Amino acid sequence: MKKMMVVLVLCAMAAAASAQEWKTTVDLSYTSRYIRRGYDILDNAGAFQPSIDFSHESGLGASIWMSYPERGGWTNDLMDSRVNLTEYDYTVYYKGKALGGDCWETDYKLGWRYFDCIDTYTKAWDMQEVFVEAEMPKLTGNEVVPHVAVYQLWPARSKSDIKDASGTIYLMGFNYNLPTDLPLTFSWDLVFNDGAMYSDHDWSHMVWGLKSQFKCPMTGAKIVPAVYFQNSFEDTVNKNDEYWGTISYSFAF
Numbered sequence: 001m002k003k004m005m006v007v008l009v010l011c012a013m014a015a016a017a018s019a020q021e022w023k024t025t026v027d028l029s030y031t032s033r034y035i036r037r038g039y040d041i042l043d044n045a046g047a048f049q050p051s052i053d054f055s056h057e058s059g060l061g062a063s064i065w066m067s068y069p070e071r072g073g074w075t076n077d078l079m080d081s082r083v084n085l086t087e088y089d090y091t092v093y094y095k096g097k098a099l100g101g102d103c104w105e106t107d108y109k110l111g112w113r114y115f116d117c118i119d120t121y122t123k124a125w126d127m128q129e130v131f132v133e134a135e136m137p138k139l140t141g142n143e144v145v146p147h148v149a150v151y152q153l154w155p156a157r158s159k160s161d162i163k164d165a166s167g168t169i170y171l172m173g174f175n176y177n178l179p180t181d182l183p184l185t186f187s188w189d190l191v192f193n194d195g196a197m198y199s200d201h202d203w204s205h206m207v208w209g210l211k212s213q214f215k216c217p218m219t220g221a222k223i224v225p226a227v228y229f230q231n232s233f234e235d236t237v238n239k240n241d242e243y244w245g246t247i248s249y250s251f252a253f
Contacts, residue, residue, distance in 0.1 A: 025053045025252040033244035034067060035230060037151070037169055038191055038205040038237045041067075042082050043075035046244075059096050065089040084119040103141070108134040114156065126156035127165070135175075143177040153196050167196030173207075183213050193237055204237040205230050221251040 029049040034041045048068045055061035066089075069082040093111030110132050117125040135147035154166040173189035186209070193204040211226030225247045232238040 021057045023055045023252055025250060027051045027248055027250040029246060029248035031244060031246040033242060035242055035244060038230065040238055040242060042069050042085060045082055046070040059094050062092045085117060086119050088116045088118050090114045090116065103138045104136065105138045106134050106136050108132060123157045123160045127153050128156050129153040144174050146174045148172045165197050168194040169196050185211050193234065199236040200234055202234045204234040205232045219251065221249055224248045
């Protein structure tokens with residue numbers, strides 16, 4: 001029933017997307033390692049991650065995001081087969097602006113997300129979250145743009161196998177558009193995990209990133225390559241430092 005409702009909502013939004021006030025964005029991505037909120041989900045394996053997003057000029061939107069492991073095998077803890085870790089994420093959100101007109105102007109996004117491991121039964125791994133993400137583009141008066149985010153997670157079902165996995169994740173950092181002829185954006189994030197997914201209540205990791213952006217000369221689509229490094233602090237989130245790269249091809253209509 002949950003999946004049917006999501007499909008019906010997305011199909012209705014797709015039908016409405018032909019109207020001028022709607023924008024549809026299709027993204028085709030690959031990551032050499034699937035790292036989510038500090039966790040190495042596939043244990044050193046990459047994933048193909050397509051998505052489709054519907055956004056309205058009012059700020060309302062919805063998306064479906066998918067992750068398909070690039071290979072099978074078992075994770076190091078021998079608890080999960082990568083074949084069973086295919087994931088669909090369903091998100092509804094609202095984007096807005098607050099405190100416009102001065103240095104505290106804030107672009108924000110509020111939303112709800114459902115993490116659906118489609119090849120395992122719901123009580124085993126499915127999670128939900130509510131979140132707020134915000135950035136302050138005018139705060140520094142230069143190319144440094146601070147951002148913050150809060151994610152509150154909990155199991156998707158009562159009497160779940162992961163009933164004690166609830167917790168909050170706090171993120172703060174910044175993006176910096178480097179003064180070069182080549183479009184390059186440097187990013188830095190610091191994360192505090194307050195008990196999500198059985199983790200200790202502690203600073204969990206720090207992520208450094210560098211990405212660029214190009215237009216495909218033949219189609220006009222956007223191509224975004226990026227590289228990341230994670231410095232892991234807390235073993236209950238990730239025992240290892242991580243390196244990975246991503247590339248995405250996206251177009252909107």
